[in-house]
Amino acid sequence: MSNFDPKKYAGTWYELARIPNAFQSDVWWIPRDTISSIQRITQEPEIQGYSVINEMCYKWNLPCCKFLFGEKNVMLGDAWFDGKSSFKMIFHGLLGSMALILHMLFAANKRIIAPETPNYHIKKIIENKRGEYEYVLVTGGQVGEENLAWIMTKRHPDTMQEKHFNVVKDLLAYADELGYDTSSMKLHSLLEKRDV
Numbered sequence: 001m002s003n004f005d006p007k008k009y010a011g012t013w014y015e016l017a018r019i020p021n022a023f024q025s026d027v028w029w030i031p032r033d034t035i036s037s038i039q040r041i042t043q044e045p046e047i048q049g050y051s052v053i054n055e056m057c058y059k060w061n062l063p064c065c066k067f068l069f070g071e072k073n074v075m076l077g078d079a080w081f082d083g084k085s086s087f088k089m090i091f092h093g094l095l096g097s098m099a100l101i102l103h104m105l106f107a108a109n110k111r112i113i114a115p116e117t118p119n120y121h122i123k124k125i126i127e128n129k130r131g132e133y134e135y136v137l138v139t140g141g142q143v144g145e146e147n148l149a150w151i152m153t154k155r156h157p158d159t160m161q162e163k164h165f166n167v168v169k170d171l172l173a174y175a176d177e178l179g180y181d182t183s184s185m186k187l188h189s190l191l192e193k194r195d196v
Helices: 064-068 093-106 162-177 189-194
Strands: 011-018 030-042 049-060 072-080 086-091 120-127 131-141 148-153
Touching: 011 162, 049 086, 064 120, 120 162, 131 162, 148 162
Parallel strands: none
Antiparallel strands: 011 030, 011 148, 030 049, 049 072, 072 086, 086 120, 120 131, 131 148
């Protein structure tokens, strides 16, 4: 897409649909399912890029897992805009996040090394009447090998009305045109109730 503005993209995004993937389903040998995911993107001049926080809320198949691991998992990451409509994005995991914090606190060179090629691609943005980014279709993977996709919104899902569900339908149709198997997408519970 053209005329993409990364500063307008920054903010809080709520996941509405996704193609199933490993890091949002099973963890090690313990079955789980992500029932909601929130992504927060903030501009960070210090690294000349953006900080990314993914907050995922899980439904554990085994009751003891909720006690051991909690209901939420937070992943820290960083992203660099490629000047077009993609980001070079990297997540650090638990140990990586701890190392990153120590690095940012004590290292003389605080620059974080970005991935060599973009891996987070903005395929379509829907703006509201104020010109703010409100819905997005994002794909993940190296250029030409993108096998992941998400539909997200800056509008809290609980406030969505019929016209907003129609926007999601349009984004699903567009993802289908791009060759993604939208029939396999896991939908937010509100979309499932509406049979989107």
